[in-house]
Amino acid sequence: MTIKRNGSAVWSGGLKDGKGAVSTASGVLKEAQYGFNTRFEDGPGTNPEELIGAAHAGCFTMALSGQLGQAGLTAQELRTTATVSMEKVEGGFSITAVHLDLVAKIPGASQEAFDKAANTAKENCPVSKLLNADITMSSRLEN
16 A cells, blocks of 8 residues: 655745745645745744654654554653754755654553653654654653
8 A cells, every 4th residue: 555645845036035835735734935044044934854853753753652552552642852953064965863852651651661662663653764864862751
């Protein structure tokens, strides 16, 4: 079974003075503004790295829920922030790292079961597999 999802982008103008918009077929994003100032400065709008961070956080957190279910556990709450690092390298820019910061409330979970589920999810969620970056994680179980 192949599942396909899509997003789109429109760009007008040069690199620094141009403007773009990104959208998703679901309508969750509809012509969200992006440009040089939202990517390399602090202008209003979004940027590809922020969207990758949100996608990675969502994918990892959902995968963790699945891993916990296989261990007979159900999370009360899982909160993940994915920080995407982009660096200037030879030939341009590259996403070099993603750090996942997880805070979890999982009734009845041992630290060992939590660590195993979190590490398995980090290694195996589809977005982790897609990224050619160093993926690190800090996690805290609050029970």
